[in-house]
Amino acid sequence: MAPAxxxxxxxxxxxxIDLRMTDPEDPLxxxxQGRADLALVIAPRTRxxxxxxxxxxxxxxxxxxxxAGHRLASRETIALVELADEQWVGSEPxxxxxxxxxxxxxxxxxSPDFVVQSEDYxxxxxxxxxxxxxxxxxxMGLGPGPGSGTPAVAGGRHPGVVVRPVRDPRPVRSVYAAVRKVSLGRPPVRALLEALRQGAAPRRSASA
Structure with missing residues (x-):
């Protein structure tokens, strides 16, 4: 969002530009209601x-x-079930x-056993x-790996952790832009939407 x-x-x-957080229970x-031209939402629950x-x-x-030093840290990928008996740190509300x-x-x-909860990556x-x-x-919350050439997000990766892909299954969240159709005729809104698309393109490739 920031580069866009x-x-x-x-x-x-x-x-x-008036940027604000909105109600996570009803991000649309x-x-x-016409109070915003565009919103970023995660997997909308309703049409x-x-x-x-x-x-x-x-x-x-x-x-x-x-x-670092975890028994699975040397794996290239980790089956999700291998984490079933672990204690978990929550990072999402x-x-x-x-x-x-x-x-x-x-x-x-x-079901993950959350022993510590944080809403901050x-x-x-x-x-x-x-x-x-x-x-x-x-x-997106973890930022790029070393030598990726991708601009870092706020906070980035902690030097004391190891990040590995998971499989069977791999959790994914889908990110959408919700736009008022009447606003699509406004050049600034179209420009912002195009900038968001361009900013998302490298991350789409990285997640493929």
């Missing part, structure tokens, strides 16, 4: 109204985050970002690094 907004401000300096509400268009931006896979984790674990035949990684448990965190 910076580009919009550069190309449309007269446009006022601001757009449907939007006919005057709102959903644009798929990317699928963001979850990876296992392990303490209840809602659409936690649901892919719970659903994937259920499909693998277990850097803090959660710190708990993992301290050996309090393992976690599943989305790649």
């Amino acid at each position: 907004l910076a580009g919009l401000r550069r190309d449309h300096p007269g446009v006022r 509400l601001e757009v449907e 939007p109204r006919e005057d709102v268009e959903l644009v798929h931006l990317l699928d963001d896979a979850y990876d296992a985050v392990l303490p 209840p809602g659409p970002c936690l649901e892919p984790v719970l659903e994937a674990c259920a499909a693998a035949g277990f 850097p803090t959660a990684q710190g708990f993992v690094a301290a050996g309090l448990g393992i976690g599943l965190m989305p790649r």
Whole structure:
């Protein structure tokens, strides 16, 4: 979002940008009621109204985050069921970002044992690094790996953790832009949507 907004401000300096967090229980509400032109949402639970268009931006896979020296740290990939008996560090509040984790674990035949809860990825990684448990965190929340050439997100990766892909199944959250159809005729909104698409493209390739 940040690079897309910076580009919009550069190309449309007269446009006022009002960025805010919205109700995670109903992220489409601001757009449907006309209080926002565009919203980023995770896997909407309900179909939007006919005057709102959903644009798929990317699928963001979850990876296992392990303490350095963990028994599975040397694996290239980890079967999700291998984490069934671990203690877990939670990094998501209840809602659409936690649901892919719970659903994937259920499909693998277990329910994760959360012993520590954080709603902040850097803090959660710190708990993992301290050996309090393992976690599943989305790649966008973890930032790039060493030498990836991708700009880092806030917080980045903790030096005391090891990140490995999981399989059977691999949890994924889907990210969409919800846009008022009437707003698609406005050049700044179209420019922001295109910038979001371009920003998502490298991450789509990395998650493939």
